Amino acid sequence: MGTHVIKMPDIGEGIAEVELSQWHVKVGDLVVEDQVLADVMTDKAMVDIPSPVNGKVIALGGQPGEVMAVGSVLISIEVEGAGNLKESAAPVPVKEAPVAPKVEAAVESKPAATAAPRPAAVCQGPMVAREADERPLASPAVRKHALDLGIQLRLVRGTGPAGRVLHEDLEAYLAQGQSNASAPAAAAYAQRNDEEQIQVIGMRRKIAQRMQDATQRAAHFSYVEEIDVTAIEELRAHLNEKHGASRGKLTLLPFLVRALVVALRDFPQMNARYDDEAQVITRLGAVHVGVATQSDVGLMVPVVRHAEARSLWDSAAEISRLANAARNGKASRDELSGSTITLTSLGALGGIVSTPVLNLPEVAIVGVNKIVERPMVVKGQVVIRKMMNLSSSFDHRVVDGMDAALFIQAIRGLLEQPATLFVE
Incomplete structure (x- = not known):
């Protein structure tokens, strides 16, 4: 040997x-x-x-x-x-799992798919005997899923590498009827004195470092504007009905990318990187849009390169490809670097207002909140309109407040009159 x-x-x-x-x-x-x-x-x-x-x-x-x-x-x-x-x-290394540590919010939050399909987890026995202070291996998304389901992770048998608990294992555990959710109602009021210590390492440490670095180095300020997206949502529905089967369905994101591209023609100072050590601002002609994406391993920012040269469907396909690659752990380092401006959205969880953290060394990040129907006064009449807020942040060291407001107003005008997105 x-x-x-x-x-x-x-x-x-x-x-x-x-x-x-x-x-x-x-x-x-x-x-x-x-x-x-x-x-x-x-x-x-x-x-x-x-x-x-x-x-x-x-x-x-x-x-x-x-x-x-x-x-x-x-x-x-x-x-x-x-x-x-x-x-x-x-x-x-045979695979690189992307690090996306430089944004505050994400496109959407859902369990990341694995690189290859796994067989359904089978719970072998009623539960796993672990010590009370033993912390089973599991991703943050699995831990949150277990918390939402009322399951104690230490009781769940993990079928992943090194005994890692997977989403499938939680489902198998529930199928066995072992969930705390099926316990007597009185158990919900039982006293709890357990504690859990989580070491900040790996992806979480990198995210923490980048977030701290961004907030300490940049002079953040945020600007929120309300946008009537009724017209663009009608256009999106029409295009999906007419071309969805052949070209793919459009979400709102490619329209937002297009609006960024058009607005940046008049506001090139937003499509820039600031080297605060060299005291140099670099304005770029190419628009490389970082699209913040959530995965089990953390936040990551795949980059839609040369968005200025892409059609709606081209942008939509690239956003989908990059998001899937990031969630599946297949995005390369090149696909996760080089952005010039970032678009961040929490999708249906977007809330009313958010305060995105800049993706340094960029100087602007545009945050999207959820769409809601509200009564609005239009030409003296109360009508129902689809409204959405843009909550965006800027580096006040290099971006003036007036310029930021005018930039977001330009995006607002483009989205409220969607034909202007395509008028050259």
Whole structure:
């Protein structure tokens, strides 16, 4: 038998160290070639580290949350063969899970799909015996789902890698009738004294750092404007009825992207990046729109490149492709960087007003709130109109309040008179 030592690989781009985010194996586990051993976090992506060999794990080189240098020992695996010590860097990562740490809100919140379909989870036995202070592996979305269902995660058997609890496991648990929701009504009023400590590592740490950095460095100010979207919603419904089957359904997002593109012609100072260290503002002709997206692993901002050259359906297809790639953990680093202005929306959960955090080094972020029907006075008559707020934030160091207001008013005019979106 021999020992195969896998070292932290050089992921490229001059990265000298990475954060160990999560182990998918433990000492004593048998692993096979290409099995994911660990997740590591760089500044731009979560990277899976696969095994180059078959064998048995005999030592782990670090703990989740630890920052490790490239070339340091990641894991030791006992292998068949000669007794000499073998060393290698881990193979080139087979998948990059996107990091989206630079926005405040997201397109929508739903459980991310996995890269490949999983079989339905089967609950093997009534529950899992875990210690009261043992924290099972689960994504933030699964934890929230369990909380909403009244399920104690420590009682749920996980069928994912390393015993990770999946959405399917919650469904299987409910199917077994073990949910707290089925307990006697009196249990809902029982006293609780349990506590849970969650270590801020990996994606959550990166998001926290970026949010803190953005709010400390930029002088944020927000501007909210009410928009009548009745006409554009009628146009959208008409186009979907006429072309939806052949070209795909349109959401409001591609119209908003188009409105940004047209408005930025008169307000190029919004399509810019500010290097506060060099004291240089770079205005860009290309409009690369970051579309904030929510996934199980956190917020990410895939980028619709050259939105100025895209039609409605082209934008819609690219937004859908990028959102799916981000949620499935398949978005590349290039697809998650290079935005010049960000569009953020909470969809149906959009509320009345929000205060988006800038996606530095950008100087503007446009936030979309939900559409509601309200009585409005139009030409002296009370009529029902579809209304929506835009809650947008700007960097006051480089954007004046008047310019920001005029920019949003320009977007308002384009959306309320949608024909102007296409008049050259």
